[in-house]
Amino acid sequence: MEHSVAFIGLGAMGYRMAAHLPSTFKDVRVWNRSFEKAEAHSAQYGTRAVSLQDALQADFIFSCLPTSKEVESIIYSNNIKTGAIWIDCTSGVPESAKNLARYLEEKNVAFLDAPVSGQTIGAENATLTFMIGGQREAFDRAQAPIQCMGKLIQYVGESGAGFTVKAVNNTLLAAHLWAAAESFSLLKQQGVNLEAALACINASSGKSGVTENILAQRILNQSFPKTFALALLAKDTGIATDLAREQRLPIPMLALTQQFMQAAHVSDQDNSDFSAAVKLYEYMSNIKLEQ
Structure with a gap:
C-alpha cells in the first residue's frame, strides 16, 4: 500500500x-x-x-x-x-x-x-x-x-520528551555560545592569536559544538549567516527554564543563560542568526570577536 x-x-x-x-x-x-x-x-x-x-x-x-x-x-x-x-x-x-x-x-x-x-x-x-x-x-x-x-x-x-530534549540541547548551545564569547574576548584582550587558540581548544577538553562548528564559520569572520533565528533560541531557552522552575529545580546557570539570550534577542535586529547573540557581549566588553 x-x-x-x-x-x-x-x-x-x-x-x-x-x-x-x-x-x-x-x-x-x-x-x-x-x-x-x-x-x-x-x-x-x-x-x-x-x-x-x-x-x-x-x-x-x-x-x-x-x-x-x-x-x-x-x-x-x-x-x-x-x-x-x-x-x-x-x-x-x-x-x-x-x-x-x-x-x-x-x-x-x-x-x-x-x-x-x-x-x-x-x-x-x-x-x-x-x-x-x-x-x-x-x-x-x-x-x-x-x-x-x-x-x-x-x-x-513519552509525549513531551522530544521537546524537552530539544529545549535542553539548545540551552546548552546557548550556554556554550556565551561562554565562548567571554573566553575568546579574554584571549583577544591578551593578544593571543584566536585561530591558533581555537585549534588548541578543539584538540583539548574545552571544545564544544560551538568551538568546532560556530566560532570560525560564523563569529570570528563576523558573517553571522542566518540559519537558525536568535529569537527561536531565546524561545527554546525559555522553554527549558520554565520546565525547571515548574519542577522547582535550582538552575542558576541556565536561568542566566536564558536572560542573556533574551537580552541579545531584544537588542539585535529582527531575524538575526543565533550566533549574533555574541554581539551583546561585544558591546558589553567593547571587544570585537574577530581575528
Whole structure:
C-alpha cells in the first residue's frame, strides 16, 4: 500500500526537509501559509502544493512551524485523517505535546513530538538528528518517512520528551555560545592569536559544538549567516527554564543563560542568526570577536 505524506511549514528547515520525501513516496503534499512557497517547492522538487485540508488527509503529516501555538491552531480547528500519524518537528512546548497527543488519540490520530537538530545544512543533506517523544508504536510505524530526512533517529520517551530534549540541547548551545564569547574576548584582550587558540581548544577538553562548528564559520569572520533565528533560541531557552522552575529545580546557570539570550534577542535586529547573540557581549566588553 502506498502511503501519502504531507509537510506543513516550508520555512528555512521545512523547505529543505520536505525535498527528500519524493525519493521514497509518490504522494507528497506540501502546504505553507504563503502558498506561493508551496508552489515553488512543487515546481522544484516534484511535490504537490495542496490546500491545508488536503494536507491533513495524508497518512503521515509533518509540521515544522515557529511555535506550538501555530501547531495547536491547525490541529484544534481542522479535521485530520483517521489513523494518521502527526510528526511535529517544531521546537515546541512539552505540555502542548502532551495535550495534543491526548486530544488526537480520541480521534484515532497519533502525535509524535519530533524536533530536529542539525541546522539548515543537516536539512539539506538529510543528516538531521530527530529526538522523538510519543507512542512507541507510532514511532515504529513512522520510520520510513522520518528516515528520508534524518541520520540519527532516537526515541527518547513519552509525549513531551522530544521537546524537552530539544529545549535542553539548545540551552546548552546557548550556554556554550556565551561562554565562548567571554573566553575568546579574554584571549583577544591578551593578544593571543584566536585561530591558533581555537585549534588548541578543539584538540583539548574545552571544545564544544560551538568551538568546532560556530566560532570560525560564523563569529570570528563576523558573517553571522542566518540559519537558525536568535529569537527561536531565546524561545527554546525559555522553554527549558520554565520546565525547571515548574519542577522547582535550582538552575542558576541556565536561568542566566536564558536572560542573556533574551537580552541579545531584544537588542539585535529582527531575524538575526543565533550566533549574533555574541554581539551583546561585544558591546558589553567593547571587544570585537574577530581575528
